[in-house]
Amino acid sequence: MATAAAAKEQLFPSARRRRNLDPVILAAGAFIGVLVLVAILAPWIAPYNPNAATILAANQGVSAAHWLGTDPTGRDLLSRLIWGARLSLLGPALIVLIATALGTVLAIASAWIGGLFDQLVSRVMDLLFAFPGLVLAMIAVAMFGKGLVAPVVALSIAYTPYITRVLRSAASRERSLPYVAACYVGGVSARSICSRHLLPNVFPLLLTQSTISFGSALVTLAAVSYLGLGIQPPTATWGFMVSTGQSSILAGHPAESLEAGILIVVTVVAFNLLGDRLAGRRSLQAL
Amino acid sequence: MTLLEVDHLSLDLPVDREPRRIIHDVTLELDDGEAVGLVGESGAGKSMTSRAVIRLLPQNARIGGDIVFDGRSVLAMDRRLLATYRSRDVAMIFQDPKSHINPVRTVGAFLIEALVERGDRRADALAVVSELLDTVGIREIPHRLRQYPHELSGGMLQRVMIAAALAVQPRLLLADEPTTALDVTTQANVMAHLDVQRRNRGLAMLFVTHDLELAASVCDRIAVMYAGCLVEVCAASSIHDRVLHPYTAGLLASRPRVTSRTARLPVIPGRPQAAYELGEGCPFLSRCPYALDICRTTRPELRVVGSSRVACHRAEELSGCLTDGRAADRPGVHA
Amino acid sequence: MPETAPPAVEVRNLVKVFHLRRARGARRRSVKSLVAVDHVSFSVGQGRSLAVVGESGSGKTTLARMVVGLERPTSGEIAVGGRERRSTRVGSRERRHRAREVQIVFQDPYSSLDPRQTVGRCIEEMLRLHFDADRAGRLTRVAELLDQVGLDERHAPAYPRALSGGQRQRVAIARALACEPRVLICDEAVASLDVSIQAQVLNLLSDIRDRIGVSYLFISHDLAVVRQVSDEILVMKNGRVVEHGPTDRVLDEPADTYTKLLLSAIPRPGWHPVAESDPQPVAT
Numbered sequence: 082m083a084t085a086a087a088a089k090e091q092l093f094p095s096a097r098r099r100r101n102l103d104p105v106i107l108a109a110g111a112f113i114g115v116l117v118l119v120a121i122l123a124p125w126i127a128p129y130n131p132n133a134a135t136i137l138a139a140n141q142g143v144s145a146a147h148w149l150g151t152d153p154t155g156r157d158l159l160s161r162l163i164w165g166a167r168l169s170l171l172g173p174a175l176i177v178l179i180a181t182a183l184g185t186v187l188a189i190a191s192a193w194i195g196g197l198f199d200q201l202v203s204r205v206m207d208l209l210f211a212f213p214g215l216v217l218a219m220i221a222v223a224m225f226g227k228g229l230v231a232p233v234v235a236l237s238i239a240y241t242p243y244i245t246r247v248l249r250s251a252a253s254r255e256r257s258l259p260y261v262a263a264c265y266v267g268g269v270s271a272r273s274i275c276s277r278h279l280l281p282n283v284f285p286l287l288l289t290q291s292t293i294s295f296g297s298a299l300v301t302l303a304a305v306s307y308l309g310l311g312i313q314p315p316t317a318t319w320g321f322m323v324s325t326g327q328s329s330i331l332a333g334h335p336a337e338s339l340e341a342g343i344l345i346v347v348t349v350v351a352f353n354l355l356g357d358r359l360a361g362r363r364s365l366q367a368l
Numbered sequence: 369m370t371l372l373e374v375d376h377l378s379l380d381l382p383v384d385r386e387p388r389r390i391i392h393d394v395t396l397e398l399d400d401g402e403a404v405g406l407v408g409e410s411g412a413g414k415s416m417t418s419r420a421v422i423r424l425l426p427q428n429a430r431i432g433g434d435i436v437f438d439g440r441s442v443l444a445m446d447r448r449l450l451a452t453y454r455s456r457d458v459a460m461i462f463q464d465p466k467s468h469i470n471p472v473r474t475v476g477a478f479l480i481e482a483l484v485e486r487g488d489r490r491a492d493a494l495a496v497v498s499e500l501l502d503t504v505g506i507r508e509i510p511h512r513l514r515q516y517p518h519e520l521s522g523g524m525l526q527r528v529m530i531a532a533a534l535a536v537q538p539r540l541l542l543a544d545e546p547t548t549a550l551d552v553t554t555q556a557n558v559m560a561h562l563d564v565q566r567r568n569r570g571l572a573m574l575f576v577t578h579d580l581e582l583a584a585s586v587c588d589r590i591a592v593m594y595a596g597c598l599v600e601v602c603a604a605s606s607i608h609d610r611v612l613h614p615y616t617a618g619l620l621a622s623r624p625r626v627t628s629r630t631a632r633l634p635v636i637p638g639r640p641q642a643a644y645e646l647g648e649g650c651p652f653l654s655r656c657p658y659a660l661d662i663c664r665t666t667r668p669e670l671r672v673v674g675s676s677r678v679a680c681h682r683a684e685e686l687s688g689c690l691t692d693g694r695a696a697d698r699p700g701v702h703a
Numbered sequence: 704m705p706e707t708a709p710p711a712v713e714v715r716n717l718v719k720v721f722h723l724r725r726a727r728g729a730r731r732r733s734v735k736s737l738v739a740v741d742h743v744s745f746s747v748g749q750g751r752s753l754a755v756v757g758e759s760g761s762g763k764t765t766l767a768r769m770v771v772g773l774e775r776p777t778s779g780e781i782a783v784g785g786r787e788r789r790s791t792r793v794g795s796r797e798r799r800h801r802a803r804e805v806q807i808v809f810q811d812p813y814s815s816l817d818p819r820q821t822v823g824r825c826i827e828e829m830l831r832l833h834f835d836a837d838r839a840g841r842l843t844r845v846a847e848l849l850d851q852v853g854l855d856e857r858h859a860p861a862y863p864r865a866l867s868g869g870q871r872q873r874v875a876i877a878r879a880l881a882c883e884p885r886v887l888i889c890d891e892a893v894a895s896l897d898v899s900i901q902a903q904v905l906n907l908l909s910d911i912r913d914r915i916g917v918s919y920l921f922i923s924h925d926l927a928v929v930r931q932v933s934d935e936i937l938v939m940k941n942g943r944v945v946e947h948g949p950t951d952r953v954l955d956e957p958a959d960t961y962t963k964l965l966l967s968a969i970p971r972p973g974w975h976p977v978a979e980s981d982p983q984p985v986a987t
Contacts, residue, residue, distance in 0.1 A: 259809035260817045263875070266771050267829050267882060268802030270795040277828075281819045409897035410868075505980035524981070551758035552924065556968040560978035578898065581970035608972045622902035624931035626954065626969050633906055633931065636899040639867050655899075 109355040116348060120166035129157035131164040132315045140334045150336040153329050158322075158340055165317035165341070172233055172311075172318075173298035179237035180298075181291045184244025189275050189283075191245075192252035202249075206242035214239035214301045222310040229312055232305045239301075240294050247290050251283045285359070293356035296349040303345055319345050371572050372398040372421065372540060376433035379416055379596075381426060388644045390416050392596045392651070393433070395670060398540070403566065403573040405583025405604065407619075408593035409640045417593070418542045418576045422458050423450060437540070455482060459533035461562075463545040465525040469517045475528055476513030482536050493535075500531040504561040523554035530562050534569065541566060541573040548577070559586055580607065580619055592616050595651040596643025597667075602676035610687065612678040615652045617690035650681070658682055709785030710746040711885045711918035712770060712805070717743045717779035719765050719942075739765040741942035742779070747886065747935075750912065752919035754933035754950070756926060756965070762942035767890050767922045771807045772798065784885050803833060806879035810891035812871035816863040822849070822874050823859030829881035848877040851914075853907055869900035873907070880911065887911075888920045893928060905931055926969055930954055938962045 119126065128148075135155035142150050149158040187206075191199040214236050221235035255261065256279065264274050303320025305311045312318050314325070319341045326337025374396045380387040391413040398404050408414045419425055421435055423442060435442040437457060445453060462468045469478050476494065479501075483493035498509045504527040506512055517525060526546060533541060546562065547555035563586045566573050577583050583590055584604045592600045592613065600613040611617045618636035638655040650656065650663040660682065668679040674687065719740040740762040747753045757763045768774040770781060772793070781788045783804040793801075809815040816825060823845050830841045846856045852873040863871055872892065879887055889908065893901045909932060911917060923929050929936060929950065936953040938946040938961065946959040957963045967977075 259811060259815040262773055263807070263809065263815055263878065264817075264828075265798070266773065266802060266805070266807050267878070268795070268799035268832050269828065278817050278820070282817070409899060505978060507981045552926075552968040553758065553964055556976045557979055560976035563976060564978055579970060580898075581972070581974070584972075585970050585974050585976060619898055623898050624902070624905065624927040626927040626930055626966065626971060629930050629950075632909075633902040635902045635906060639869055639900060640897055 103358050105354055106358045109351040109358070112347070112351045113355065116166060117170065119163055120170050123163050123167055127157075127160040127163040129160040131156060131160040131317050133157075140329065140332075142336070149340055150334075152326065152337045153332075153334070158337055161317040161322060162319070162340060162344060165319050165322060168229065168312055168316065169299065169303065169319040169345075172229060172302040173295050175233050176236045176240055176298040176302070177291045177295045179233075180240035180294065181244050181287065183237070184241045185248055185280070185283075185287060187241070188245045188248035189252050189279050191249050192256045192279065193271060193275055195253075199249075202245070206245050209239065209242045212239065214298075215304055218301070218305050219308075219310060222305075227310050227313055232302060232311055236298060236301060236305075240298060243294055244287070244290055248283055248287060251286050252279050255279050255282050289356045289360040292352055292359060296352035296356070299352070300345065300349055369400050370397050371400045371402075371438060372574075373436040374417065374421070374433075375436060377417065377420060377435060378432035379413070379420060379425070380430040380432075382428050387430060389646075390429075390596055390643050391420070392643060392646070394593070394596075394598045395433075396591055396598060396601065398572050398574060400539070401570040401572055402589070403575060403587040405575045405577060405580075405587035405590045406593060407577060407580050407583050407590055409578060409619075411595075411640060411642050412593040413596040413643055414576045414593045415544055418460075418544055418574055421540075421542060421574065422454055422460060424460075455486065456536060457538055458540045458542060459536055459538040460542040460544065461526070461529050461533050461546045463548050465522070465529045466517060468529070469525070471517050473516075474513065475515055475517060475520065478517070479513070479528065479532050479535060482532070486536070497531060497535055500534055501528070503565060504528075504531050505557070506531075521554075523550050523558055526550065526558050527561055530558070530565065534565055534571075537569075539572060541571050542576070543573060544576045545578070546575075547582070548579075555582075562586070580616075580623070584608075592619070595641040595646055597646075597651045597679065598670055599652065599680070600676060600678045601670070602678075606675065610674070610676070611690050612673055612676055612683045612687055613652075613680050614656050614658055614686065614690060618655075650679075658686060708749055709782070711749050711751070711784060712920065713746040713780075713782045714766075714770065715744045715780045715782075717766065717769060717781065718777045719762070719769060719774060720777045738942050740769070740776075743937075743939070743942075743944055744779075745937055745944075745947065747918045747920060749885070750916040750918055751935070752912065752921060752933045753935045753937060754921040754923055754929040755937045755939060756923060756929055757939035758924055758965075760941070761939040763922045763939050764890055766939070767807065767888050767920065770886075770920065771805050771888055772801055773807075799832060802829075802882045802884070804884055805886045805888060806882050806884040807888040807890060808872070808875050808879050808892040810894050812868045812875065812895065813863075815875050816871055816878075818863055821860050821862055822854075822866070825874065826859075826878050826881050829878055833882055844881075848881055849874075851880065851911070852877045853903070867900075869896055869904060872896060872900075872904055876904075876907070876911075880915075880917075883915075884917065886918045886920060888922065890922045891924070892921075894923065894925065901928070908932060926954065926965060938965070 133156065138147070138151050138155035139153050140151060141147055147157050147159065149162065151157055152161070187202050191202045217239045218232040218235040221231040225231040261274060261278060264278055302311065303318070303323070306318045306320030307324040309324065311321065314321065322341035323338045326335070326341065330338055374394055377391055377394045378389070379391040381390050382388065394417055396404070406414045406417060420431065421442065425431070431443060437453065442453065479497040480490065480493035483496060484490060501509050501512065506524065506527055512520070520528065543562065547558050550558060559582065575583055575587055580590070584607045587604045590602055590604050590607055591598055592615065594615050600611070600616050602612070608620070611620065615636070621634040622636055624633060636655050641651065641654065648667065649665055650659070650668055653659050653663050656663065662681050668681050670677050670679045673683045680686070717740055718738070721737045721739055723735045723737055743766060745753060755763045755766060765774060769776050776790050826845045826848055827841050830836065830844055836844065845859055849855055849858055854870060854873055858866070858870070863874070866874065893904050896904060905928065908919070912919065919932065921929065921933050933950050936948065936950050937944055938953065938959065940961050946953055946957065946962045953962060954966065957966055
């Protein structure tokens with residue numbers, strides 16, 4: 082009886098390992114989860130219409146009526162932050178999604194095909210590295226106009242090399258392992274080897290890399306908004322709130338910039354911590 | 369005279385914050401100038417035992433028992449004493465010389481480092497290591513000293529490691545699988561140099577290996593480890609004639625021979641146990657064909673039987689049945 | 704087996720030259736070329752076992768990789784079961800066909816299984832590619848194959864990390880056998896196993912040969928292992944064959960000096976290592 086249990090434990094040790102979760106992963110994950118929930122439920126939980134200006138209530142401090150105060154036109158800051166979460170998170174999510182998809186395909190194809198194709202991809206990625214994401218986004222806005230689409234597309238392209246480079250080296254390391262050779266000898270098609278063997282084995286790295294990219298994309302997109310090149314007012318985004326709040330800082334009302342800024346920082350830190358810890362877990366599991 | 373005493377050594381390493389036993393109660397002594405081969409399969413704890421001798425263990429390891437070198441407890445040494453002990457009394461030769469030599473410094477710089485550190489003049493140190501390289505069969509020494517590790521072959525690099533170990537004139541050599549990564553012909557050469565130099569200088573050696581035959585050819589005594597326990601200690605010369613532990617016998621029998629073919633290799637059933645998996649009884653219980661009830665309940669102590677020491681309850685009755693038939697292959701022996 | 708049956712593998716004048724290139728920059732100019740395999744010929748009959756022996760750098764692994772299709776020969780011919788192999792790049796269909804002819808088991812049991820694939824799915828993947836059985840049929844076959852290599856159904860849902868080195872190597876053998884190949888190449892397949900496990904796997908390999916009549920190409924540096932498993936030996940040094948003959952003859956009365964050197968270097972009862980110096984430079 083005891084030996085059967087021991088044999089089972091020996092064959093399936095994962096169940097025990099899963100139980101002790103890292104508290105940092107839990108905290109950061111919970112924070113991000115709440116943020117996403119808030120963004121989705123914005124119409125129901127925001128206490129005010131985020132765009133309803135009430136001149137009489139301008140620049141109010143923290144109060145029972147306005148938990149986080151109001152801006153110079155009397156709009157409720159809490160409501161604006163809640164509504165702002167939608168586009169502030171949707172933008173980077175789209176960027177990371179597109180960049181990861183593109184980067185993964187390029188990386189695995191490079192690792193598998195190798196040779197000239199690999200060299201070509203590497204050179205193109207080097208070229209893209211040379212352009213800061215913000216510059217690329219500004220060029221895109223200049224060409225296609227302000228809004229969400231142009232910066233998101235531009236930044237997706239700008240973030241692709243970050244994913245590609247890391248994944249390519251991981252995928253080509255996997256590709257050189259005997260299990261891939263065994264699949265090749267077994268007659269498994271190239272597409273199956275890539276999608277069923279290489280991809281799952283680089284997936285943890287893909288997850289951490291895109292999580293870390295998310296934080297960075299959020300800041301860059303906020304910067305685009307801050308420069309007034311993103312979503313146009315009156316729609317709220319956190320980046321744009323930092324920018325509009327700027328003028329009232331000198332007048333002694335820093336709430337808008339400060340609150341939006343803090344939210345951006347905390348969110349980015351949460352994403353980076355999550356990515357970092359996931360990376361740490363991965364290297365431990367490799368042992 | 370006893371040089372090194374490993375006294376009831378036990379070692380725990382935490383895995384997932386739970387301590388995991390790596391070594392169970394190992395007692396072994398080495399005389400001055402004696403070579404002992406520590407033999408076992410992977411995970412038997414032989415490497416960890418040799419590392420414990422110079423306290424080269426993970427930070428969070430918990431050690432029990434004691435290690436006494438020349439009358440002084442190694443485990444009780446403070447930082448400074450330990451540093452002196454490591455640099456003057458013992459030297460270690462590792463399996464993979466490439467990862468133990470700084471790749472961006474020349475072979476010469478690596479070799480004289482310990483001597484210069486000790487206060488020798490550079491020129492003197494160079495003279496010493498040049499002579500040593502010559503004794504381990506390396507030619508074109510001035511040229512070799514200026515080369516970088518990656519420019520030397522594995523066998524040559526391992527001989528450089530041996531020279532480096534000898535340079536500090538230690539009293540004990542710890543060799544951890546020094547030839548496992550080498551080709552057989554290179555292995556023979558490296559082992560021969562190691563053996564000759566060790567004998568000429570009267571150094572004691574703890575030779576860690578998985579290869580019983582290799583250990584028997586260069587050592588005075590053989591200590592066999594299984595699952596973190598020492599199961600048999602015997603004279604190297606008698607390893608083929610009179611083995612007492614079923615595990616040692618199984619190990620000898622299951623290795624294919626180059627001289628003849630057997631229809632079917634005798635095997636030890638099952639797989640090697642890990643030290644932490646052991647229950648109450650004998651560590652070899654689950655794979656032993658001779659196990660009795662007492663083997664299930666009581667772990668056998670290492671005790672003197674004839675000229676050997678063995679940890680087996682049935683050593684007396686089994687002695688004779690376990691003798692390895694291979695002795696007959698040996699030239700000049702016809703029993 | 705009728706006398707006229709073609710050999711399981713036949714290799715004629717096989718050559719592999721590697722062009723070692725200086726990293727980036729000098730892409731066109733090849734700096735140095737290395738002849739890894741130099742005009743090697745041999746054949747392995749149905750159900751026979753040939754061992755290719757040599758030290759590191761002898762070209763034995765490159766030879767195996769060419770036979771199994773992981774490297775393309777520079778020149779020379781390979782025929783498996785009488786069917787010539789093209790040395791050009793091949794597509795999935797041809798590879799599927801070849802998979803039924805030759806399979807390989809690698810040295811390192813730790814990296815030769817996909818860490819994210821269970822044992823059962825690993826073997827099933829091969830079955831699904833090569834046979835038209837339904838899932839139930841495949842699962843029965845998986846159990847059969849696991850049984851054949853000394854494991855059982857309980858291991859099917861396990862991931863490789865839960866298995867010991869010897870168990871993993873058994874899974875790798877089961878995966879190779881799943882394709883029902885004519886030839887099984889063992890590239891140092893027992894070299895990294897513990898002695899007690901090595902014996903088990905060697906016995907297993909000889910059982911498999913008796914049972915299904917597969918031919919072996921055994922790549923090894925270990926002459927004792929080779930004595931146990933092979934009918935014939937091919938000794939290689941620096942890409943060339945230095946001796947070729949029946950196992951007993953080569954090991955009992957070696958003709959070549961290199962074979963003698965290899966034999967004399969093996970630790971055995973009464974053996975003692977002999978020291979030699981590096982060759983003295985000519986001009987001193």
